[in-house]
Amino acid sequence: MSLTTVIAAHTVVEYLDHNNWIIIDCRFSLADPQAGINAYRLGHLPHARYVHLENDLSAAVTSLTGRHPLPDFNQLTKKIAALGITFNNQIVVYDDAGGAFATRLWWLLRCLGHASVAVLDGGIQHWLAQNYPTTTDLPRYKVGHFKAYLDTTRWLETRDIENNLARKSICLIDARTAERYRGEHEPIDPVAGHIPGALNRPFQANMNTNGLFLSSDELHHQFKTLIHDSPAEHVVHMCGSGVTACHNLLAMEHAGLTGSKLYAGSWSEWIRNKNRPIATQ
Template sequence: MPQPFTQLVSVAELASLATPAWRIFDCRFNLADLTAGRQAYAQGHLPGAFFLDLEDDLSGPRSGLNGRHPLPDPQLLADKLGSVGVAPGTQVVAYDDAGGMFAARLWWLLRWLGHDRVAVLNGGIQAWAAAGHPLVTEQPDARATTFVARRQKGMRVDADFVLSHLHSAEMQLIDARAPDRFRGENETLDPVGGHIPGAINRFFRDNLDASGAFKPPAQLQEEFGALINGGDAHRVVLSCGSGVTACHNLLAMEVAGLSGARLYAGSWSEWCADPSRPVATGA
C-alpha cells in the first residue's frame, strides 16, 4: 500500500496507484467567467473526478467586509465531501488547469479540516492529457459517508492579527499576487490598489517551471529561504487577493520542507475593505 500523498502527486503515480477508494476533484475555475469551470468539467474531466466550485463549495458568503472568497462553513464543506465519499482515510487528489492555482485552495481547506491525505496533481489536467491518459464526460457515482471536520488550530490568522503585527519580527507577510497588482498598478478585482505594509511579493506562478509543474523541492527551498532570510517558517503569513493563490505559496513551502506558515484568508480584498487599515504601494 503506497504512502499517503500529502503535497503533490504525479500523473504517473495517479494513473498507476489510484483506486476507486480515492477521491479526485476537478477545481477548475475562471475569475473572469464564473461558469467556465463547470463547463470545462462537463466537456471532459479525469475519470472518477467530481467537481468542486471555488465560489459555491470552497468559499463562504460575502459580507462586503470579509473578502472576495471567505472561508466556507466547515460543516457545509464537510457535508459536501462526505456526500461524495470522502472518509477519514480517503486519499484526495485535487487538480485544475491553472498550475494548481485553485486546487491548492482545496488542499489547504482539507488540511484545515484535519484531513492530511490530500495532494495536488502536479501539472494539472494538461499533464494528464499530455501523457495520453483519457478524459471522460460521465458523472461518477459514490456512496455517501460521514466526513467529520476537525479544524486545526494555528493554520490561519485574521486581520486583527496582521494589523497588530505589522511592524513585528514575529510576522513576515508574503503576498502571492502578480507584481503589478502588488505595487498597486492595474488593479481590476478590488476597489483599492496596493498591498499590506511590510509585505513582500512572491508571485505564485514563480513556484512553477516552464511546463506548469512545481519546481523541485531544493529550488523552492532556496527561493523561499532567500525570501525569509533563512528564518522560521512559523512566522510567515501568506496572503494574496482573496485567500486563493496564497494557498499555492503555502503548498510550495510545504514541498520545500518549510512547514508551519499560516494563511491570512481574507487577504487584500478583506484588508482594503476597511479604510482605516494602512495601505502601501510600490515595490
C-alpha cells in the same frame, strides 16, 4: 502510501481505479464562475468529482469580508462527506490553472484534519499532454463518513495581521503578480497596492516553464532566500482573496518548510477599512 503535497500524473494514472483514491476537479474562472463546471462536463479525469470555488469552498461575501471568505466549516464538512470522502482516502485535486484553485481545497482539507491530499502536478493540461484518459461520465458514489478535526491555528484574521505586523512577529508574503503588488495594475479589486511590510512572491514563481512545480530543493532555496531567518511557522501567506496564497503555502510545505499560515481575508478584506495603511511601489 500517503501523499500530502504534490503528485505526478504518472502516479495518479496508476491508481485511477483504486477504490481508496478520490480525484476532485477544482477548475474555476474568476471571469466566468460557470466555466469550471462546464469544462468538467466536457471532459475530466476518470472518476473525478467536481467542487466549485464560490459555491462549495467559500462563504457569501459581506461588506466586511474579502472576495472569497472561508466557508462555514460545518457546511463544508457535510459537502466533503457528500463527495464520498472518508479519512481513509487519498485525495488528488487538480485544476487548469497550475493549482491556483485546487490548492484552496488542499488547504481546507488540511484544516479539517485530512492530510492525505495532494495537488496534481501540471493540472489537466499536463495530464492531456501525456495522453492520459479523460471521460464525460459522471461518477457514482456513496456519502462518506467524515468527521472534521478543525485546526483554527492555520489561518489569521485581519486583526491578527495588524497586531503581528506591529510587533514584527510575522513574515507576510503576497502571492499576487508584481504589478498588482506594486499597485501599477489592479484588474479585480477597487484599491491598488499592498500591505506595508509584505514581501512579494507571485505564486507562478513556484512552477517552471512547463507548468510543473519546481523541485523541493529549488523551492526550499528560493523561499529561504526570501524569508531569511524567519521560521516557517512565522510566515503568513496572502493574495487577493486568500485563494492563490495557498499555492505559496503548498510550495513551502513541498519544500519541507512546514507550518506557515494563511491570511484568509487577504487584500480584498484589508481594503474594506479605509483606515488601514496601503503601500505602493
